[in-house]
Amino acid sequence: MADLFADDLSPAAAPEVLRDDAPLADRLRPRNLSEVVGQEHLTGPEGAIGRMVAAGRLSSMILWGPPGTGKTSIARLLADAVGMRFAAVSAVFSGVADLKKAFAEADVAGKAGQRTLLFVDEIHRFNRAQQDGFLPFVERGTVTLVGATTENPSFALNAALLSRAQVLILHRLGPEALNALLDKAEALEGRLPVTQDARDALVASADGDGRFLLNQVETLYAAGISEPLDPGGLGHFLQRRVAVYDKDRDGHYNLISALHKSVRGSDPQAALYYLARMLTAGEEPLYVLRRLVRMANEDIGLADPQALVQCLAAKDTYEFLGSPEGELAIAQACLYLATAPKSNAAYSAFKAAWKSARDTGSLNPPANILNAPTKLMKEIGYGKDYAYDHDAPDGFSGDNYWPEGMPPQTYYEPVERGFEREVRKRIEWWDKKRAERRGE
Structure with missing residues (x-):
């Protein structure tokens, strides 16, 4: 196998001398x-x-x-x-x-x-x-x-x-950074054979990946194109759908923001409009689906657990049927999200729990809920006095599961909407039982 390590003992590896035909x-x-x-x-x-x-x-x-x-x-x-x-x-x-x-x-x-x-x-x-x-x-x-x-x-x-x-x-490269890479490429190789609209579309299609963008650019230079390509010509040449920008410069990021906020605001008509704007402009359907999945988790969560299921089913349907038939499944998922009850309780709870996990470091769980697969671990108290919930009244022991020295926290607070209304009732019942068993 080739040596993958620098074997010199200089302060830093010598600068690599690149050939003219290097990527x-x-x-x-x-x-x-x-x-x-x-x-x-x-x-x-x-x-x-x-x-x-x-x-x-x-x-x-x-x-x-x-x-x-x-x-x-x-x-x-x-x-x-x-x-x-x-x-x-x-x-x-x-x-x-x-x-x-x-x-x-x-x-x-x-x-x-x-x-x-x-x-x-x-x-x-x-x-x-x-x-x-x-x-x-x-x-x-x-x-x-x-x-x-x-x-x-x-x-x-x-x-x-x-x-x-x-x-x-490290962040995904935004439009400004990707355009800076294009400027460097043009300074080295000459003007790109694309119109300004196609240049913008090329940046959007890179989806934050600078290496991918430069590989696409290299393909354009190598082809010896005589007339600048418009967005449609660029998509055909690269065999990749690229987003088209209209005269008002409503780009990739503006439209996805408008779609997301329309869904969050429970306006199915506006959401469907922005979805259609993106798809007719040539936006990658799987990109839209990824964003819809994000909305299902961030803005709906357990208020309607089927929202995520609908999005993943739309993804499977699109991959099975392709365009244009599969795009109807994307529209259905979009409408489902826009008309679903909204809650960001799970999203907020996870952020709060993440902060606690980062702040508290490596606190051990209480010994009674630790696994004890060996005799030694049992002898030192792992798993001792664990209350098996299925043996408890109502299938609920009310035991303490928090690390020693860390009081119980409340991260997740379901809203009074959709399915979370039922989840809220369950949590309140458990809290009441827990308090009773502590003698409160």
């Missing part, structure tokens, strides 16, 4: 952190990365963000900015032997007075045991770990590893 995305890679577009909240003077670079010392970090947002570029530039040796490994192609080699090389470099930044792409693809293998080297300072992931680190990475690294969130 456009590689030729446009930023040369310093100030050239990274769309992530100024991190790389700017007040951002976490900007402050670390100014101090000349990096802490281990996890870069979490969608594809094509600059994670790899930032990692390379970080090493340069603070004079560290750069080594890289991809979790897709590497195993334990590769990691051992990387750590050994970093140890040698450390003895020579050279710190190593180890970049691990797709770090979430390493299993739990492999992730644990990083811990002693991070703790000793053998490497400063910079991991990149498209997955939520809370679910994809070990708690022990997360406790030793700062999670930094």
Whole structure:
């Protein structure tokens, strides 16, 4: 297997010399952190990365963000900015032997007075045991770990590893950042063979992915197009539906915002209008469906649990039938959401619970509800005095499930609308029974 690690012991890996026929995305890679577009909240003077670079010392970090947002570029530039040796490994192609080699090389470099930044792409693809293998080297300072992931680190990475690294969130690239990439491409290769409307449509179709955008641009340059393409011609050429913008400049983001707010405001007529505007303009139906799923969770939730089911059924129907027949299923889901009772109680509750989880750290659950699969765990009290609810009166024990030292919290408060009215009655009944069994 090819060596995936930088094996030099210089302060940072030597700048890569790119051939003229290298991919456009590689030729446009930023040369310093100030050239990274769309992530100024991190790389700017007040951002976490900007402050670390100014101090000349990096802490281990996890870069979490969608594809094509600059994670790899930032990692390379970080090493340069603070004079560290750069080594890289991809979790897709590497195993334990590769990691051992990387750590050994970093140890040698450390003895020579050279710190190593180890970049691990797709770090979430390493299993739990492999992730644990990083811990002693991070703790000793053998490497400063910079991991990149498209997955939520809370679910994809070990708690022990997360406790030793700062999670930094990269944003999807907005229109301004994507247009800046197009400007750089045009400065290098000449004017794009598209009209202004088609240029806007090209930006919208990238959906925040800078690498995807530059790959599409490279295809356009390679084709030797003589006359600028309009949005329709662009969609036909790229074999990809791109959103068309009318004379009033009502774009992708304005229309999806209008659709979302019409659904939230229970106006099915306006919601259907904006849905039709987007689909007739050539918007990607699966993008609209993803946003409808989001609305079902954020704005309806348990007020009508069927809202999410309707959206997922519409997605399956569209994938089965395709356009235009499948678009009727999208319209049906849209109308269902707009006419459903509304509640953001689940959305608000999850945000509050997330904050509590972050603030309280790693408090252990009470011992009586811990699993005790071994004799030792039983001997030290795991599972002792657990009240099995099915054996209790009314199938409800009223036990305490909160960590020691943390009083019970109230995150979820159902509204008096739709199905949540029934959920509210259940919670009130449980609260009453719980209080009775505590003697209150």
